[in-house]
């Protein structure tokens with residue numbers, strides 16, 4: 001299994017990434033290949049809403065988002081890791097999530113990839129980040145695995161929470177095991193582009 005970790009933290013090697021590395025360690029024990037992708041080190045411009053990708057699948061903004069989309073499409077599972085900034089995910093992460101609208105294509109989507117979450121905050125707002133990232137997984141028809149939500153503030157504080165570190169290791173293992181089950185959405189229910197949910201006008 002290829003497991004991609006998308007770090008939305010601008011702090012390299014801090015709490016979010018320590019937990020993600022622990023999840024990777026768990027996944028590697030079960031044979032996974034892992035790769036950490038640090039969005040804050042990349043050039044990912046926010047979406048300008050031009051809509052060009054709706055027709056062509058190509059985004060006119062040429063930056064590192066094209067590379068990131070290929071990595072997401074090539075992975076069997078994706079761990080999203082974010083610190084909580086003002087009660088939700090970081091701006092760096094949101095830019096990547098929005099730009100991923102360019103893979104709203106029948107042949108380029110995240111259907112059946114396993115999704116896991118790591119969220120770290122110092123006080124409040126963890127669950128808002130958790131539910132928004134799960135909603136992203138749902139509309140992408142991913143297969144949601146567990147989440148780890150941890151309280152830590154200063155870089156490295158997370159290492160004082162061994163239960164969180166152990167939960168992250170378990171998350172990595174769980175993602176490999178879910179991937180090995182080869183669950184798939186029934187083809188007739190696979191969104192042709194993206195599942196925006198059912199709504200009426």
Ligand SMILES: Cc1cc2nc3c(=O)[nH]c(=O)nc-3n(C[C@H](O)[C@H](O)[C@H](O)COP(=O)(O)O)c2cc1C
Pocket residue numbers: 009010011014015016017082083084085086087088120121122123124125126152153154155156
């Ligand atoms: C701009 C900013 C906003 C923050 N907002 C929140 C918040 O709303 N809720 C919270 O629990 N922690 C908040 N924090 C604290 C971080 O989530 C916390 O320090 C976390 O450990 C950072 O993760 P990292 O170590 O992976 O960078 C904020 C930190 C910054 C820099």
